[in-house]
Amino acid sequence: MRRRSFLSGLLGAGLLLPALSGCAGNSANTLKIAYQQWGSGKVMENFLAKISEQFRLSQPDIQIHLIPLVAAENDYFTKNELMMSSDATTPDLVFEDTFILKSDVAAGYLQTLTDRVQGWEPWQQIYDSAKTAVTGEDGKIYGVPAGTDTRALWYNTDLFRQAGLPVPWQPKDWQQLLADLAVLKKTLPEVIPFNIFSGKAQGEKASMQGFEMLLYGTESTLYDEAQKKWVIGSKGFIDSLSFIEKIFSEKLGPSLSRALDANLTETVYTDWLPKAKLAVALDGGWISNNWVPQAPGEWPEWSSVLKQAKMPTQHGQAPGYSTLAGGWCWALPTRTKKADLAWEYLKTISTTENMMNYNIADNGVAVRKDVAAQEKYRTYTPTIQFFTSLVEGATFRPALAAYPQISAAIQEAMEKVMISGTSPQQAAEAYDAQITGIVGAEKVTKGVAK
CATH class of the missing domain: 3.40.190.10 (Periplasmic binding protein-like II)
Structure with a gap:
């Protein structure tokens, strides 16, 4: 079953939302921020705690409610989308994998940031390849990249x-x-x-x-x-x-x-x-x-x-x-009623020093020229210059709405040849049939080279 249909079924049945709605209040002075937590890891929690302290210096009346979603990758996407699909549970700022971004845009979960990033200095510092990863099929911007990987x-x-x-x-x-x-x-x-x-x-x-x-x-x-x-x-x-x-x-x-x-x-x-x-x-x-x-x-x-x-x-x-590059970004859910406040919080996240500290804490690769130029970043681990050097030749996944289903079909084809009994040719033919069924015959083309 496609995840969108699955989510619709859950919503129609009234399932899961009560549990999720209990994790964040709807007070006018509460800002809700959702992100993925890997097991017991506290990198993002510790980072956002420091950002919240900085933010409250100018917004002392605002309470910051952090919503860590402890889940494996696919489960995180489902929980995150379920939250964003309801006015009662939507976060005000959400951490998105760029791989799922355009799928969430197509589903109407995210609002455009195009007008907000125009003339914004941190946006000018982001590498063009990373900007592409947060650009929708309509040419609009839907996320602010936080880091990448190679x-x-x-x-x-x-x-x-x-x-x-x-x-x-x-x-x-x-x-x-x-x-x-x-x-x-x-x-x-x-x-x-x-x-x-x-x-x-x-x-x-x-x-x-x-x-x-x-x-x-x-x-x-x-x-x-x-x-x-x-x-x-x-x-x-x-x-x-x-x-x-x-x-x-x-x-x-x-x-x-x-x-x-x-x-x-x-x-x-x-x-x-x-x-x-x-x-x-x-x-x-x-x-x-x-x-x-x-x-x-x-x-x-x-x-x-x-x-x-x-x-x-x-x-x-x-x-x-x-090399493949991925990465995460910050985005504003469509249903938030506090978009301006969430944007101000995101601006606090996005200072050069804060982004440098996050990339170092997360052992990530910078997506910004100003961060990559910092000596502290360039020397924080013995491998960072090697992995940063790969960004220029990196390929980003085609993060379109159909990609999650394409990805699942790739995994299935791999498994068929791993287990044996299916030749690479046969597995590829089965993949081709699946993809044609997913996107339609008018959306496929044969044997195109780079």
Whole structure:
């Protein structure tokens, strides 16, 4: 069932709203701010507590009600949309994943910020690629980016030396990457050579950090911007599925039972990487958050053991690497009655110093030139300059209204070839049929290259 239909059913049945309405008051002097909380993490809560202190200096009568939604990614989207769909529960300011933004715009949940950002200095500091991620299909602005992320290969230098592989390491293409993974498998049989998130249990991580890191390293693309159509029948799609098939059929990745475990992320970050059970991980720049002092997988030596390499393009073609960028933004729900007040709060969030402090605390990549230029930002972690350098060549997902369903279809195609019995060609054909059914035959085009 599509999530929109699911939400409508919940609302029609009167379900879930009573529980949600109890989490925030509707007082005229209360500002409600909703955001995702990852487990017991307090990065955003601590950040917003400081912002609220600053805000009350000029607005002493306003109470700030923080609404942390502790949920996995897809569940967060559903809870957030459910709140925004009712006058009784809507937040006044909400933290949105740019991947879901245009879907929420299409559903009428968010109001435009176009007039508000005109002439606003912080907006001028945001990289154009990040602005694109918060621009709707109507050309209007619907969010203020807070940070982005990029992805690359993390590799264990100790294991590489044991396997006789070069350090530093930078594979030139997929063929060399696969060959080096085969060397790791042969020389270090107790070590998992490679982790790439794949399959339905991994959700959007599989689509973005897995499949699209491959696809955008081919000559194909997921969505043709010129034609405004989704691409089907592309060679790059089949080649990307073939890469996934090879990883699992040749046992270059985790066992299927581990790869399809919904808790794989925690296992990778707090066990496999710090305990040298995994040689190479295709992952984001933020993962060292797991190893800092007092973190779940505290690992003081991580920066000397783990190094980074760019994910190569399929044949080493320009620009030589592929990376996907995502990120989150702040947005104003359509139903809020306190849009002006919420905007003032967002302006407090958006000072150079506050955004720098947030990016550092979140181990994120800056989307603003003024923040990226700060010495404190440039030196806060050993990897930040590497991951920031990838932004220029980054691809942002086609965050259109249909993308969440497209993403789910990608995960299904990946899982089919992981489990075996379905060829990459067959899985791609099934994907093509699904996409045509989702968006309509008039919204697809065959085999378009970049």
